[in-house]
Amino acid sequence: MNSSSKSYGLIAEFTTAADILHAAQKVRDAGFSRWDVFTPFPIHGMDGAMGIRNSRVGWFSFLGGATGYTSGMLMVWYMNAYDYPIVIGGKPMFSPFYPFIPCFELTILLGAFGAVLGMMFLNRLPRLHHPLLKNRRFAQATHDKFFLVIECDDPKYSEIVTRKLLEATGSQHIELVED
Amino acid sequence: MSTLSHSGGLPPLDLSRWSKVPGLLIGAGVVLCLIGALLNLKQFGYSWLLAFMFYLSLVLGSAFLVMMHHLFDASWSVGIRRFCEHLACLAFPWMAILFLPIALLAPKIYPWMSLDPAQDHDLAAKWPLFTKPGFYLAAVLCFGAWALFTSRLRYWSLKQDEDGAARCTYKLRFHSSWGIAAFAFTLTLAAIMWMKALQHQWFSTMYGVYYFAGSVWVALATAYAIAMILDRQGLIRDIMGAEQYYFLGSLMFAFTVFSAYIHFSQYFVIWNANMPEETFWYVLREKGSWFAVGLVLIFGHFLVPFLALLRINVKLMFKFMLPLCAWIGLMQYVDLSFNIMPVLHPNGVALQWVWLDAGCLALMGGVLAKVFVRDLNRHPAYPVKDPRLAEAMGLYPEVPKAMAEEELTQTGKLSGAQPHSRGGGR
Numbered sequence: 001m002n003s004s005s006k007s008y009g010l011i012a013e014f015t016t017a018a019d020i021l022h023a024a025q026k027v028r029d030a031g032f033s034r035w036d037v038f039t040p041f042p043i044h045g046m047d048g049a050m051g052i053r054n055s056r057v058g059w060f061s062f063l064g065g066a067t068g069y070t071s072g073m074l075m076v077w078y079m080n081a082y083d084y085p086i087v088i089g090g091k092p093m094f095s096p097f098y099p100f101i102p103c104f105e106l107t108i109l110l111g112a113f114g115a116v117l118g119m120m121f122l123n124r125l126p127r128l129h130h131p132l133l134k135n136r137r138f139a140q141a142t143h144d145k146f147f148l149v150i151e152c153d154d155p156k157y158s159e160i161v162t163r164k165l166l167e168a169t170g171s172q173h174i175e176l177v178e179d
Numbered sequence: 180m181s182t183l184s185h186s187g188g189l190p191p192l193d194l195s196r197w198s199k200v201p202g203l204l205i206g207a208g209v210v211l212c213l214i215g216a217l218l219n220l221k222q223f224g225y226s227w228l229l230a231f232m233f234y235l236s237l238v239l240g241s242a243f244l245v246m247m248h249h250l251f252d253a254s255w256s257v258g259i260r261r262f263c264e265h266l267a268c269l270a271f272p273w274m275a276i277l278f279l280p281i282a283l284l285a286p287k288i289y290p291w292m293s294l295d296p297a298q299d300h301d302l303a304a305k306w307p308l309f310t311k312p313g314f315y316l317a318a319v320l321c322f323g324a325w326a327l328f329t330s331r332l333r334y335w336s337l338k339q340d341e342d343g344a345a346r347c348t349y350k351l352r353f354h355s356s357w358g359i360a361a362f363a364f365t366l367t368l369a370a371i372m373w374m375k376a377l378q379h380q381w382f383s384t385m386y387g388v389y390y391f392a393g394s395v396w397v398a399l400a401t402a403y404a405i406a407m408i409l410d411r412q413g414l415i416r417d418i419m420g421a422e423q424y425y426f427l428g429s430l431m432f433a434f435t436v437f438s439a440y441i442h443f444s445q446y447f448v449i450w451n452a453n454m455p456e457e458t459f460w461y462v463l464r465e466k467g468s469w470f471a472v473g474l475v476l477i478f479g480h481f482l483v484p485f486l487a488l489l490r491i492n493v494k495l496m497f498k499f500m501l502p503l504c505a506w507i508g509l510m511q512y513v514d515l516s517f518n519i520m521p522v523l524h525p526n527g528v529a530l531q532w533v534w535l536d537a538g539c540l541a542l543m544g545g546v547l548a549k550v551f552v553r554d555l556n557r558h559p560a561y562p563v564k565d566p567r568l569a570e571a572m573g574l575y576p577e578v579p580k581a582m583a584e585e586e587l588t589q590t591g592k593l594s595g596a597q598p599h600s601r602g603g604g605r
Binding site: 054058089090091098100101 | 443446447450451453489490491492
């Protein structure tokens, strides 16, 4: 580890989508956990090449949706059957049918909130700064270059061995990024 | 992609001992149907109608999947297209032949046929559709339309297997475009004339969509199951990857929600308006054990498949999806039974006639399975010259990184565009 300033990670540059796909497979097989790939466009099969498992965002939207449905039912029951009972059109004070539409809407609303907030939570967003943004070459990730970054925090990380691994994947340019 | 596929190198199953099943089903079905028809002709008519509407939903749903493939110019559904064409082609002549007992027993099945329109306002209001000529003309119209578009869709598809001509794709798109409109009209007409007419006083504008939602739902489940089997046998292995199964599973999920949405909306509108001329349909279906069947539908038709299909990875699990596909078939049958049977048995499910229901189901299933397997063996298992075949297989043609100077001038000529003012130079 650097003594003066902490390093963020090793960045490797690639010129084609195929190269970075194969590099990602090698890094995955080497057992790294804290690493990522940055490409100008989505690459088919990258999830598999990186060994990314199913996203956990679904659980957040499921919880949000379930909360929305239950709170909708409780709200209508509380207002119409408990707090201020009113007979409307000869209908029962409470029935699972007529509150269904607001419940449905609340399911969608809170499900969407769950998905967005869960995504931000899992991605640790919002974030005002990222060390990679200081790297001048990294700007090419939005144009025609492909980048693979392995973070120094990875338990398998070692500057010499990891650099060798990245060299073996055929990267043209490898650089240590400062934090 | 192939690493996620179900078949994943498993050896083909030995299906030879299953080849006798359709024959056995037909044999058992004929015996049970004959006994049933002799014991109680009206009950036989209802049981036959139930089985007929069940298989009709599968056949029409498959036709819908084929037409959607052409209308959206899809690439993922190339692998399931051919056997869906075979399923759709069961509509004529086979479903038409199986309709004959209904046509003959119609005066026994449909109470409105023995009523006088002068005495019955509900019947008079539906003149001339609800007359005997109207009934039989509607059937002729439905089977005529189905015969035309299903046969055209398979004819041009098989033609393309031979020559690979683009003309076939254009023809298929043409027949899908008018076919989808005819499909919507005839499916609604069939659902009204053959199912809703059991209680002719009733009206619901959602009824056609209700039948459509269940049809596509059960067709998707069947397509998934057949695709899994053909994949395992190595017949369509190259074009069925994880993506294709995922899309099929997603559509199954979508139609689970869609059919629940339609069922609920129909119920909700009638429940909320609370008018006797509409509510009697549901009041009848809340009597006796039909109430329990209604609950089975809420949980089994919607909640179980909904929760089961929520997760992304279960849509790719063979062992999970096969039982679910069978469950979806069962629920579609229970749903149709909930629509048809309470008219004959208002006090509850007639368990003493279950054997006759099963007999009709077995006889029709055996006949249709025999025809389907015959068609499947006769033709290639997937459209071998479909223009989107390579895409469906996950193969993308190599994109040239740079073009030679000559090629650039040639492409200019090919497109018929004016050459650049700056000439060939860059």
